[in-house]
Amino acid sequence: MIDLYYWTTPNGHKITIFLEEAGIPYQIKPVNIGAGDQFKPEFLRISPNNKMPAIVDQKPADHSAPLSIFESGAILLYLADKTKKFIPEDLHGRNEVIEWLFWQAAGLGPMAGQNHHFTQYAPEKIPYAIDRYVKETARLYAVLDKQLAKKEFIAGKYSIADMASFPWVKLYDKQMQNIEDFPHIKRWLDLMMERPAVKKAYAIADEINPQTEMTEEAKRILFGQNASTVRGK
Ligand SMILES: N[C@@H](CCC(=O)N[C@@H](CS)C(=O)NCC(=O)O)C(=O)O
Incomplete structure (x- = not known):
């Protein structure tokens, strides 16, 4: 248990x-x-x-x-x-999943988190902070979009890398991102949202x-x- x-x-x-x-x-x-x-x-x-x-x-x-x-x-x-x-056993596959897992934990998560903070919760709207985190979120989305242009899921097969990123990217609106700019992410989000789990x-x-x-x-x-x-x- x-x-x-x-x-x-x-x-x-x-x-x-x-x-x-x-x-x-x-x-x-x-x-x-x-x-x-x-x-x-x-x-x-x-x-x-x-x-x-x-x-x-x-x-x-x-x-x-x-x-x-x-x-x-x-x-x-x-x-x-x-x-x-949800993690491959072969060395290459396993490490690709781990790379994207760390990418999410060290990059996408903290940056999108600061994005939420300054765009939604901060008591004052600070243009520099909003601009900084909205731009960095966009950069990270572009990295993910490029990866998803090559692979069905982030590291090829469905894995913990997808589970880590999805809950953050699902909130693209809140992060002031236009999902139409990221067509491969859009396809992947639909695929993720269809999963019963x-x-x-x-x-x-x-x-x-x-x-x-x-x-x-x-x-x-x-x-x-x-x-x-x-x-x-
Ligand atoms: N790096 C941590 C971040 C966890 C995290 O930020 N959790 C937040 C909610 S999303 C929390 O528990 N916040 C409580 C607090 O800051 O007091 C992880 O990935 O588990």
């Missing part, structure tokens, strides 16, 4: 998509990050960065004690290796948290953090 510490955001969706695709047993432990659940001591023991998603595998393959993992890329890689699904992952999200707007209280909790948040003083 996998315990999934989850909230209804793009990084959370990556893992529900995987678990639905793989069909392995899991239970969701909601971590309402807009209400401050990420600061509960029991969650911080699993995820010291006070961010979800995180998992606890109650039955690791080596029969050792329960294993906890934070960082969505690390979780996807762990689950793919555990199930031997992807539909199920989003249906679960709607059930857990039907609220789409971020409250002022949530903004205060999420965007007011500094070193004392971590040190507790």
